[in-house]
Each structure stands twice: as structure tokens, then as C-alpha cells.
Amino acid sequence: MALFAALNGKMNKMKNLILVMTLLFTASATTMAQKIAYADVNAILGVMPENEKINADLEIYATGLQKKLGDMQAQLDGMVKEFQRVLATGDTTKALELQKQAMEGDKQVRQANAQAEQQLATKRNEFLQPVLDRIRGAMAAVAKKKGFDYVMNSHDGSGTSIILWGPDHNITRDVVDELGIELKQPDGAAQPAPGDGKKGR
Numbered sequence: 001m002a003l004f005a006a007l008n009g010k011m012n013k014m015k016n017l018i019l020v021m022t023l024l025f026t027a028s029a030t031t032m033a034q035k036i037a038y039a040d041v042n043a044i045l046g047v048m049p050e051n052e053k054i055n056a057d058l059e060i061y062a063t064g065l066q067k068k069l070g071d072m073q074a075q076l077d078g079m080v081k082e083f084q085r086v087l088a089t090g091d092t093t094k095a096l097e098l099q100k101q102a103m104e105g106d107k108q109v110r111q112a113n114a115q116a117e118q119q120l121a122t123k124r125n126e127f128l129q130p131v132l133d134r135i136r137g138a139m140a141a142v143a144k145k146k147g148f149d150y151v152m153n154s155h156d157g158s159g160t161s162i163i164l165w166g167p168d169h170n171i172t173r174d175v176v177d178e179l180g181i182e183l184k185q186p187d188g189a190a191q192p193a194p195g196d197g198k199k200g201r
Contacts, residue, residue: 037148037169040155044135044172045128047181054127061123065116072112076105138178142171 045051083098139151151171176183 035148035169036150036152037143037146037171038152038154039139039170039172039175041132041135041153042155044175044179045131047176047183048131048135048179049181050131054124054131057127058120058124062120065120069109069112069116072105072109076102076109079105134179135175138175139171142174142178146171146174 079098079102083095083102086098087095143149143151148169148171154170154172
């Protein structure tokens with residue numbers, strides 16, 4: 001009986017091991033079966049018709065911010081000049097007061113610069129969001145048609161390619177086509193696809 005119990009225990013352990021291995025194999029096979037494509041979002045964005053207007057609107061917005069910063073800097077420069085003039089007359093008390101005002105003005109200018117950069121980035125995201133939504137929608141449509149489970153951006157934030165090796169699943173041109181963008185060179189000839197020029201399969 002003891003031997004039978006021992007054998008039965010080993011059989012149960014073997015069954016459990018086989019079950020675990022089967023589950024692992026199934027999960028691995030499922031992962032391997034997933035198809036991943038990639039696209040160059042910056043290249044697609046670069047040929048979007050809205051891109052030119054976005055850049056023009058951002059330039060206008062940035063010019064407004066720059067004017068405000070320029071006015072603040074001019075006031076600070078005036079404070080510094082007045083401080084130097086008063087200091088040269090020997091009026092130390094007034095010079096110290098002007099120095100204090102100039103230091104506060106410099107702090108405000110630096111804070112305004114940082115705030116302007118943040119405002120410009122926020123405005124850029126605001127302008128880009130509808131366009132990026134269109135690109136994502138086109139990517140989803142292409143991925144569905146071609147049977148891809150995921151679409152990755154082929155470049156990181158600095159523009160460096162993150163695709164080191166793999167099958168040619170570049171769908172950049174397919175997404176451009178899905179968006180209905182006709183690429184033309186100045187002479188009217190067909191323009192190469194954004195990215196590496198290869199059409200994804």
C-alpha cells in the first residue's frame with residue numbers, strides 16, 4: 001500500500017509538471033504568434049498637411065512669449081544700469097535697494113523663461129493631439145488589415161532608430177496611404193516613402 005501511495009504521488013507530480021509545461025508552451029507559442037509592426041511617427045507627421053500650419057501657429061505663439069520675455073529682460077537691464085549709476089555716485093543705501101530689486105527681477109526673468117518653455121511645449125502638444133489621433137487611427141486600421149497585434153514607433157525621442165534587427169514590418173508608407181496623403185516632389189514625380197523607403201508587408 002505504501003508503495004502504491006508513493007507511485008500515485010509521483011504520478012500526480014508528473015501530471016502537474018506536464019500541465020505546467022503545457023501551459024508555458026501555450027503561452028510562449030501565443031507570444032511568438034503575435035505580429036509586431038513598426039512605423040516612423042515623425043516621418044508621417046512631417047508629411048501631414050496640418051504640419052505646416054501647426055509650425056506657423058507655434059511660431060506666432062512663441063513670438064508672443066518671446067516679446068513678453070524681452071520686455072522683462074529690458075526692465076532688468078534698466079535696473080542694472082541704474083544700480084551701476086547710483087553706485088558710482090556713492091549712494092550706497094539706494095544702490096543696495098536697487099541691487100535687491102535687480103536680483104528679484106533676475107529671478108522673475110528666469111522663472112518666466114522656464115514657464116515659457118513649458119507653455120510652448122503644452123501648446124505644441126495641444127496643436128499636435130488631433131493630428132496624432134489621426135495617425136493612431138490610421139495605424140490601427142493598417143494593423144487590422146495586415147494582421148498585426150502591435151505597432152511600435154521605429155524611432156525614440158531623439159530620432160535614433162530602435163529597430164536593430166527583425167523582419168521588414170515597416171508600415172510607415174501604408175499609414176501615409178491610409179491617411180490619404182499623396183507624396184509629390186516639386187517636379188511632380190512620386191516621392192519615396194517616409195522612413196527607410198520600404199513598404200511594410
